[in-house]
Amino acid sequence: MIHGPQQGPLDDDAVLAAYPWPDEGPWVRAMMVTTLDGASAGPDGLSGSISSDSDKAVFDAVRRHADAVLVGAGTIRAEGYGAMKAKDRDAAARSAQGQAPAPVIAIVSPSLDLPFDSELFTDSTEPPIVLTTARPDADALARAREARATVVHSPGDDVPPDFVVDTLVERGLRRIVCEGGPRLLEAVTRAGLLDEADITVSPLLAGLGHASRTDGLDEVVGFDLVHVLTADGFLMCRYVRDAG
């Protein structure tokens, strides 16, 4: 850690402790990696090619005590997420906090164009939650209903971020890590729901050829810097929402 409360080398437990969740209330944190030129994916269209072992260590630490991993359907289609499985090392701590053995994946997908045969759906410890519109495409809905998933419908033609967060919190899933992609993160931010941004700056330029097309925000949203970790030229920055 080069900036923050525990400056010096950190072991795995100290990295975990550097990314605490509040004891009460909903908390939505973003976990994303960006290049120096603002790309969220490398030339292969994936975030792994702009990440590192140290970034992945923080990513894993943030997930360890999360209730829900929130992602947009575009990220699921691009990244091919593996199963979200319970890990022995976390079982006792999660149980003591009244948490399920593993985080549940929550996917925002109006189209329901999702890989329902993938191990994310078939092998995750907790059945994935898919949040979609009131009346999605009938064939896609039939596929979703056959899959090992909990399908939740918003009341209208879109899936507003506040509906998403309320749905998760009503299910006791109040520690929410939003892993993107940029379109979902922008919507969550626009709705004023983001409490924390855990952003890794990767020492790479990748160009913006794979940049997601988004509408942009009407105004900037400010954050306070809590800490900066560094390894191999990567900066792992933790920011919390600027109350002012």
Ligand SMILES: NC(=O)c1ccc[n+]([C@@H]2O[C@H](COP(=O)([O-])OP(=O)(O)OC[C@H]3O[C@@H](n4cnc5c(N)ncnc54)[C@H](OP(=O)(O)O)[C@@H]3O)[C@@H](O)[C@H]2O)c1
């Ligand atoms: N650098 C990083 O840390 C990081 C993290 C995640 C992803 N990525 C990269 O980002 C790219 C994908 O990101 P993306 O921005 O294109 O996609 P995304 O935000 O992951 O997903 C977009 C899709 O999610 C649904 N969605 C998102 N926001 C919505 C909203 N407000 N209301 C309703 N539905 C919403 C829609 O699903 P339907 O299509 O089903 O209608 C939409 O097409 C990939 O290249 C991935 O590798 C990078």
